[in-house]
Amino acid sequence: MPAPKKDQLIPFYREMLLARRFEERTGQLYVQQKFNGFCHLYIGQEAVSTGCLNAIRKGEDHVISAYRDHVQPMVLGMTPREVMAELLGKSTGCVKGKGGSMHMFSKDLRYYGGHGIVGGQVPLATGIGFKIKYKKEDNVVLCFLGDAAINQGQFHEALNMAAVWKLPCLFIIENNLYGMGTAINRTCALENLADRAKGYAMRGETVDGRDVVKTYTKMTELVEWVRKTSEPVLIDMQTYRLRGHSMSDPGHYRTKEEVTKERERDCLVLLQDVILSKKLATESDFEHWDEETMEVVEDAITFAEESPEPDASEIWTDVFVDEN
């Protein structure tokens, strides 16, 4: 299996660290009421985006996601400035302040959003897969969804179509064990979520999404398998969010002990251990990277705060494309 090369591990770590620090500061800004709306942090799940999105051809393969979407576009190549400015609703944000936390998009990066209706993006991914097959291209589409989305009717409809028509889709359940405050084992009778795939005669896989090495390795294999066979796959990507569902979630539905225990398997800690054990870096390197990362995040915040509000005329743009 195509494991990450040694020289990929440090970039992976730094990418995940940027995600972590970015989201920590985002959470603080939200508490300080620097921006409005909902805010779903990615903290704890960083190995998923880094492991999955480094396994594709960035900018060529297609990616679509739900509303926990601050980090994935950055892994694809969006600047932290564009994401932070969007969070603050500024004109310099990736969608000019019209999307906010839940609706990041980039056509250039083939990042199809940022969607706020649980499961609603899954048929869209099937449509992107349909286009790939229709045009006889050799790309794939990665569709991220939460564990709770597998109980939506649209998820079932979309996976069935992807299987019937053999569309090159990777459906990645970011299984953080909770749909908002409801544990997945209270809403889904399956112990192994990948077993859902059997109902569609689709390949199903389970991946340890805390371990970026395992995630990247397995995803590289699966992406190339999908590219080659044009068959879809459903992946139970096992992860954990270390914060609440959203910023307004006090997390009473899970114990402190559980969260403390899960922190021991924090994806950043796991990767740091790998890097140290392989002697690829020293403790002081990690401190140095942290400082550099904080500078990048603070620069993004300054940029966002100093950026102008959208012009009022923007209210009326982008309702329709004018020219046909």
Add this chain to the structure above:
Amino acid sequence: MPELSLREALNEALSEEMERDEDIFVMGEEVAEYNGAYKVTKGMLDRFGPERMIDSPISEAGFAGLGVGAAMAGLRPVIEMMTWNFAVQAFDQIINHAAKMLYMSGGQFNVPMVIRGPNGAARGLGAQHSQCLEHMLTNCPGLKIISTVIPADAKGLMKSAIRDNNPVLFLESEMLYGFKGEVPEGEHIIPIGKGDIKREGTDVTVISWNKALLQTLDAAASLAAEDGINVEVIDPRTLMPLDEELIFESVRKTNRLVVVEEGWGVSSFGCYITDRVTTECFDDLDAPPARVSNLFVPMPFNVTLEKEVLPTESRIKEAVKKVLYKD
């Protein structure tokens, strides 16, 4: 000019556009091997092959969403809903995804997709198969909405809908797929957003579309013959965007307005038209506008009752007389 039925006119528009642009595909329940539940897509599987004519599972939300995704990625889907009643299953995709994609992506992802199918009551299909969905869908910014049964209009507007780079909803009528009219051959385009005066008159402006338009025209003929009332009948053809100027101009001439619409008249599109007219033409009106719509009950199965629930020619005539103070 050849005479075609509504279904033939739609078929001609779809086929000509598919010949022109390989990115267009048709997907829906029974559209390919069965030749369409109402035969609108008859012969198209043989002509365009199974890659472009696709029979879907019964998954309206799923294949509407597939259409949205395919359109975002650059294709031009034509999605058939066997009836608009079934599209209620796909409202999440139509309202939350298709309509909003361009806006919430800051202008990056447009959705050049057509969703088409029959709308309104047929004959004795009962409560779940007899609804007019335009009243709900015109409430949602980001959608263009066409409703027509006139074959020539259907061809010209379907070609425009397919070429439009935005999501366009196209509402037809099951009862009128066999309705015939002269249809220009080849490149016949009617721009979206242009209404049409179907009968010129001076006394009362009556706005109506889709199946109710034909009843309105019958009522107008009868009013002219029996009562000497000269009704002007306007078919907006496109509900969103609405050709308001055509309506205002007519009302400024006749000083009276009636809206005849199938579907329930509570929070309906007719409410919107009367609101626009009373706001913009208040001083021109010589009577309060009147509306004719379905009785506000779920559709009964019994055909005699159904006929009474739908707009009737006698209610249309009463409404016209009312705004003329001749009741």
